Amino acid sequence: MIIKRGHYLQVEDGVWSVQKGDILIEGNVVKKLGEVTEREAAGHEVFDAAGMLVLPGLVNGHQHTPMSLLRCYSDDLPLMDWLNKKMLPAEMKMTSEDRYKGAMLSLAEMIKSGTTTYADMYIDMDTIAEAVASSGMRGALARGMIAMDANYSDRIEESRQLVKRWNGAANGRITTMIAPHSPYMCPPDFLKAAVELAKELNVPLHTHLAETADERQMIQDKYGSSPVQYLQEAGFFEDTHVVLAHGVHFTAEDLEVLQQVKRGGIIHNPVSNAKLGCGTSDLLALRRHGIAVGLGTDGPGSASTLDLFMEMKAAAWMQKLLHSDASALSSHDILTMATKTGAEILGLGNDIGTIEEGKKADLIMINMNQPHFIPAHEPTSLLVYAAAGQDVDSVIIDGEVVMKHRELLTMDEEKVMFEAQQSAASLLNRL
Template sequence: MILKNARYLIENNGTWSERQEDLLIEGNTIQDIGNLEPLYDQHEVWDVKDYLILPGLVNGHQHTPMSLLRCYSDDLPLMEWLNKKMLPAEMKMTSDDRYWGAMLAMAEMVKSGTTAYADMYIDMDTIAAAVQETGIRASLSRGMIAMDSNYSDRIEESRNLVKKWHGKVEGRITVMIAPHSPYMCPPDFLRDAVILAKEQNVPLHTHLAETADERNMIQERHGMSPVQYLQEAGFFENTSVNLAHGVHFTEDDLSILEGLTGGVIHNPVSNAKLACGTADLVELTKRGIKVGLGTDGPGSASTLDMFMEMKAAAWMQKLLQEDASALNAHEILTMATRNGAEILGIGQETGSIEVGKKADLLFMNMNQPHLVPAHQDPSLLVYAAAGQDVDSVMIDGKLIMKHRELLTMDEEKVMFEAKRRAEDLISRI
């Protein structure tokens, strides 16, 4: 396919600019960019002059089946929300519940512009099946809790997940090793998880320093911060890491994290809604620590719209720094695309519009009252646009949504089954 008259955004050294050229998509890859009129009669041609094209958004931290629990447990502190509401409900979930919850989350993500995401949950074969069916790109991890001494089964589940799914489904699925968090994993287990990640040559994924309570808990138990606790287990030695949240870091923590491979996934909406605080993205960036964006699960964030996360990230940094120039729209857009892809370990494949990269693209309908006039496209996208402004989505060279119609999912069936499963799940608690 040739995308004719493509107005698209590229990023160079942190600054985004617009170009207008033709894009040649062959298979799943951007094969050429430029004036391709001589090739028009050899390919399907789609004139996309009415859209603004940008790289697909990357949601760096998610728990897809929790979409069945959207707005089930709101206005509670994190630990009460987690222990009294979420975990009891999740323990009652069946494989079918998780499948339809994942399908619902994927439908919402695609319709709001997410083309790649990171999932941490259990029963990952079921979620991988949903990824295969929908066409989305995913980095999957079996969230491992080890509150007992017999945890070898969870390590083996993760090992098997890598063997079965890493690099599979036309390369759309990758796998990470995910000890859930410092407060749910003892030192020996963390070390075994690190060994497994190195053995399989895949990244690590964990929740880290999400709340002040977590920091205090690890300090009381082990006499160190959560970051130092992970460091003791070898978490940052010759591994790539996806650190979700990163709200409560000390000066010593930041020194440890400088130069790490991977980065921090900031989840501003979830962190604000659960009153966890906000990560200091300006300081992280100053230290050379890469920052991406995520939604967290829909059980906490309620929405999976990455445009909302971009707004929230910008607003909260400006308030935190008391500086309206802090974290500009260009930086936020980079976090939601290139940075997220690099933290997930797929930056060589996606996250930007370049020859040789996978064709993961968003087609934005900018001809709307709230997006006119177009003085600065990055500012419009970050501060004014919403997920509903995404007209079409291409992932891995295939149109997954066109003119707001999902092409790989029966949207009505997904919503019907999700409603039915959610009602039944709550009745069983």
């Protein structure tokens, strides 16, 4: 395929710039950028991108896809009430079919709003992996593990089998991680077992960390340490690759520990954290300590929306308010978090996250011929502060067109929505 007559964004030293030229895709790789000769173009399908801006696909670093069935079911409650009184009882009643239909609904929403790669943490991950494989999405999948008792061997084995079955599947679109849910739901022995499993299988660790002040107090009361220190004592940061969701409540000592993380980083979920009243991460403090930060939505049961353009806005606004400084983070910083850095945190930075020759063809096209994009003084600012997921015209993942001119090509959108609605109604009837 050749993408012609469009413009594309590239990043160098944290600054994004608009380039004019063709994008030649062969197989699942960007073969050439710039002028494509007639000989090179022979036999290639032409995609006319006139009036569009081509971006690297967005990376959602933390998600729980089946929770789309519980969107706006449990709003306006503190996190622990939201989780324990509403979400967990409903999730315990979900069937495998429910989880598949919820995952498909989330995947459809993410593709339609420009996400091409995401990280999932849930149970019944074989079912979710099947959904990812059929949708064309790129996914980093993990079995979320809770160990409130001493008998956790089944969860460890499920995670091991997930890695063996799915790591590298779907032409490499599926990768895997090991996911002890959180410090407050995992005792020390279990955390150590999870760390050893990740090292044995050479995959990242994915966990929730320091999301609420209540979590910090729980760990302090039980173990006499902060959540970060608790993970450190379990060996969580010793020669591992870590994906740490949320990261809202850190001390200066915590940041010193996290500064030693060489592979991975924090996935900031500003909309979910604001909606649940958890607070917001101090991204400037993280950056001062050299800690990588990507963006995620969290599950649709909390965030309500899976639109990463909304997360970009929220991330920027909240840092400016937190620091009373309009220059706190630039639009270039935010777009980097949503693409390049997010890919690096998931361990995929060599393949995706930027538009470069030799990288995978994960691309999205934004229709710039709309009133809210005129005039185009600063394209990166327009994308972060003015764009929304609905502005995504077409999506290419792994060299395949999965959405063209707002039409999903890998799934029947009407069927996905109808079946998800039916599953959600049935689920609530079983409570």
